[in-house]
Amino acid sequence: MSTRHVKEYVKRVASIDQEQYPPWDLNQPLPKLPVPDLHKTLSKYEDILQPILNKSQFKEAKEIISEFGKKGGHGEHLQELLVLDAETKENWAYNWWLNDMYMKIRLPLPINSNPGMVFPKQCFSDRREQLRYAARLISGILDYKTIIDARGLPVDRARHNKKGQPMCMEQYYRLFTSYRVPGIKKDSLISNNSKLLPDPEHIIVISKNQYFVLDVIINFTRLSEEDIYTQLSRICKMAEENKDDVDPVGILTAAYRDKWALARGKLMEESTNRDSLDAIERSIFVLCLDTAAPVIPSHQNSIKTISSVRDDVSLASQMLHGLGTHINSANRWYDKTMQFIISEDGACGLNYEHSPSEGIAVVQLIEHLLKYMEEVRKKLARMQSLCELPQPRRLQWKINKDTETDIKEAIENIDRLIKDLDLFILRFKSFGREFPKSQNMSPDSFIQLALQLTYYKIHGKLVSTYESASVRRFRLGRVDNIRANTPDALEWIRAMVGEIETTDVEKMALLRKAMQCQTDIMTQTILGHGMDCHLLGLREIARENGLPMPKIFEHESFRISNHFSLSTSQVPTTMDAFMCYGPVVSDGYGVCYNPHPSWILVCITSFKRHNDTNSDHFAYTLESSLLQMQELCLKTSEAKPILYGGKTHSENRNGAIVDDKEMSAGTRKSRLVRQRTMPFPEVIGKDS
DSSP states (O other): OOHHHHHHHHHHHHHHHHHHSOOOOTTSOOOOOOOOOHHHHHHHHHHHHTTTSOHHHHHHHHHHHHHHHSTTSHHHHHHHHHHHHHHTSSOTTHHHHHIIIIITOOSOSBTTTBOEEEOOOOOOSSHHHHHHHHHHHHHHHHHHHHHHHTTOSOOOBOSSSSTTOBOOOHHHHHTTTEEEEOOSSOOEEEEOOOSSSOOOOEEEEEETTEEEEEESEETTEEOOHHHHHHHHHHHHHHHHHTTTSOOOGGGGGGSOHHHHHHHHHHHTTSHHHHHHHHHHHHSSOEEEEEOOOOOOOOSTTOOOOOTTOOOHHHHHHHHHTTTOTTTTTTSOOTTBSEEEEEETTSOEEEEEOSTTOOHHHHHHHHHHHHHHHHHHHHHTOOOOOOSOOOOOEEOOOOOOHHHHHHHHHHHHHHHHHHHHEEEEEEEEOSOOTHHHHHTTOOHHHHHHHHHHHHHHHHHSSOOOEEEEEEOTTSTTOOEEEEOOOOHHHHHHHHHHTTSSOOOHHHHHHHHHHHHHHHHHHHHHIIIIIOSHHHHHHHHHHHHHTTOOOOGGGTSHHHHHHTOOSEEEEEOOOSSSOEEEOOOSSTTOEEEEEEEOSSOEEEEEEEETTSTTOOHHHHHHHHHHHHHHHHHHHHHTSOOEEEEETTEEEEEOTTOOEEEHHHHOGGGOOOBOSOOOOSOOOOOOOOOO
């Protein structure tokens, strides 16, 4: 395929982008991330502590915060140092945040860190169709990579608050150049952005736990889609012939990071292993050709499916962890940033190493890629094939007894972790993002407060909540944290569960107050005035300057505030695709939600080892919370019957047209599992 087609596609997307947003000078450098005001940050910190601490803890914390922020105290001194440090850096928070969020975490990457993404399901009647699709995917990625390499992607724009403001694109340009290297106590993120090193000309294909080098450029010529298909066919034949004599070396990347670092050191003592590791680490991306997964109920409340159909939970599990080492979990290399997965049964998706990029950037790139692939397929374009292709090269390993022990331990560990994961997917069909918008409410704030209400109903308290918010308006911007566990949220929740006697009108007023607070926090955060990165920066600047660690960072309140029992993120898609991830603490939930116009998909994860968490119970309770909030909105609206389109409707006080059948919350039904029964409508995501 000529790069002309992808350039035409990107140019068309960019022209739409230019028409949608007001003009901005894209040649101007992005602003630097500001250092927030110290006392505003401390005020926010105190606010989010109040709902999650007991009275004595909160009293102590307030005194410590006051002492830290007093005139001439530790806080002001560290703030001065941080401001000076920020003047010398492109982004003062970036390295500290990257280390704290990813590089220093010692847990295995699958489930704990790497998200899984499910693509629209394909229908393959045989292996040939699987490989045809794989060849088209590889060819499409290589086409699109030419634009990425030229840094020619259309610039993402802010969707509100200075609408159209350009966003940092560096995350996109790391996706095919980065690799996470395990280390003792701390990993390293390696990016090949140097012009001194030659660009890689191969990908790694994994089949039946074996690793093959597929050169996509031979004699300065890129392989055609037909040639790629030929090479994939050869790889599958070679893998089948050797399937009974395989050391599943890739499962070592699923080990605890310190253990993998030690195991990698042992492997590198042999030159054969060094060459194989180098080939994988330098590759453009990894393609996993998975075997078909058995169709079994994957959750205690799953609906059984016919033998030819996979449910959402099964598909998500395959992308998240491979369904166990007896199926596909060892058919991976989890350190590689982009790891595409194509299964014999049509399940397709991605497992990606999270440290180079956020989910939103990955989703947007993947959706453009899949749409572009479909356009190319319809054009039935052909490239000239090379007459003779060298045989793909299987990577070799020399394994000693120590490495065999490491592999066995890694297998036992990942299989245990997979069995411990409790994954449930809610397809909430009663309404989507359009309903909160009809009530003049932010859909994201609406869902976040529903999550707070749900957690309180189940556990009788609020906890620290993480919601990623993009700060890509700034150079090298990644994310900061929106915290929904506010005093205003707690007051509204106590009214909703009957702990405070209130009328519906009073509950509605409390809801709007809590929602405004949530929206204000979101706005401040995406504009660079978030609390979490600022506190992290103050702590790290103290360490770097050899200063005594202030009590604010050593008190139990700081530990509690950073124990995120609710780890949440909105990752919207416009097609039949979704993302999921695991909890970040053993007693917590991971909640990834995707609000469509008329329905909401929510992926909920927890660990079975903790008796107080249960993903399906959380899903059912979340459903009731959403319906309860909708009922409150409708009951407090001034509704009058009108005739619209031949049906009886009502008009609420915000002017939204609602079908009378939808006015009764009791008649609503949602599917708590799994099968797609209607096309996915388009959705527009928020900044985060």
